[in-house]
Amino acid sequence: MQLRLKAALAALSIALTAGLATAAPAAAVTGGEADGSLHPNVGLILFYSPDGRFRCSATLITPTVLVTAAHCTVDTVGKTLVDFRSVVALVPPNGYPVAANTATGYTQAEIETAGFLSGTAHAHPAYSNFTDLDNWNDVGVIVLDHPVTNITPASIAPQDYLDAYAQPVLNKTLFTSVGYGTEVRKPASGPQKPVAESYPLIRRFADQPGQKLTNQILQLNGNINDTRGTGGTCFGDSGGPTFLNGYIVTVTSYSYTNNCRYLGGYQRVDIKVVQDWLAGYIHPAA
Numbered sequence: 001m002q003l004r005l006k007a008a009l010a011a012l013s014i015a016l017t018a019g020l021a022t023a024a025p026a027a028a029v030t031g032g033e034a035d036g037s038l039h040p041n042v043g044l045i046l047f048y049s050p051d052g053r054f055r056c057s058a059t060l061i062t063p064t065v066l067v068t069a070a071h072c073t074v075d076t077v078g079k080t081l082v083d084f085r086s087v088v089a090l091v092p093p094n095g096y097p098v099a100a101n102t103a104t105g106y107t108q109a110e111i112e113t114a115g116f117l118s119g120t121a122h123a124h125p126a127y128s129n130f131t132d133l134d135n136w137n138d139v140g141v142i143v144l145d146h147p148v149t150n151i152t153p154a155s156i157a158p159q160d161y162l163d164a165y166a167q168p169v170l171n172k173t174l175f176t177s178v179g180y181g182t183e184v185r186k187p188a189s190g191p192q193k194p195v196a197e198s199y200p201l202i203r204r205f206a207d208q209p210g211q212k213l214t215n216q217i218l219q220l221n222g223n224i225n226d227t228r229g230t231g232g233t234c235f236g237d238s239g240g241p242t243f244l245n246g247y248i249v250t251v252t253s254y255s256y257t258n259n260c261r262y263l264g265g266y267q268r269v270d271i272k273v274v275q276d277w278l279a280g281y282i283h284p285a286a
Helices: 108-113 161-165 272-282
Strands: 042-049 052-062 065-068 077-083 087-089 117-123 140-144 174-179 183-185 195-197 204-213 217-221 241-244 247-255 263-268
Touching: 042 065, 052 174, 052 247, 052 272, 065 247, 065 272, 077 108, 077 140, 108 117, 140 272, 161 204, 161 241, 161 247, 174 217, 174 247, 217 247
Parallel strands: none
Antiparallel strands: 042 052, 042 077, 052 065, 065 140, 077 117, 117 140, 174 204, 174 241, 183 195, 204 217, 217 263, 241 247, 247 263
């Protein structure tokens, strides 16, 4: 996964097939609460890259399109599996199929035979692979092979929507992040150092106060001890949405620390360079 693993910004490898990835967080909801049916349009995505099998989070924005992070789409091989269940597994195994040929990834038939949705990943063409903060563009989409008819899509915020929430309003504003990431907590037994726990594998949400806003990135405080919020994102939350006033304003991009209890970086989806690209998928030419 190139720089996303080396820079500790990647999605967490699905447990049981390859175990826990050794990379630091890409950003799962640490703290927060079980989501239940609050955000049914947020799903888990599972895919292969040349480095193995990984998971991220994504949000349905049309019956056939999900928005996620570019680093969850840029080097996938084969099809991407999509699962909208709020609770995947409380304990292992997770029940996801393994590709017959891991070098070429999932086929549509493998995914659909297992009872899940299948789609094709696309990354923003100007994604900088975490090399240029001014041109981050860490956004991607999954185009489904068949439309979803029983889930209402979420709405992308209007262009430049977040500009109205710059400081001093920003740190007084709570944003809601959603995802299927790991939770950093003390294990039930053994050494009591907090570690990333993959189970229960469920959808969670956390409320986070704003910390910084740039032309590309919204930075949020994910400290579970911050009395203004309830937690933050961690491994496997990458690509998941952050909501404000019912709109998707960002997708989860990166985390500053290995314990997912500090600042997180979130790619804005309300900016022109992202919205112009997304428009080609939301409103495709006839």
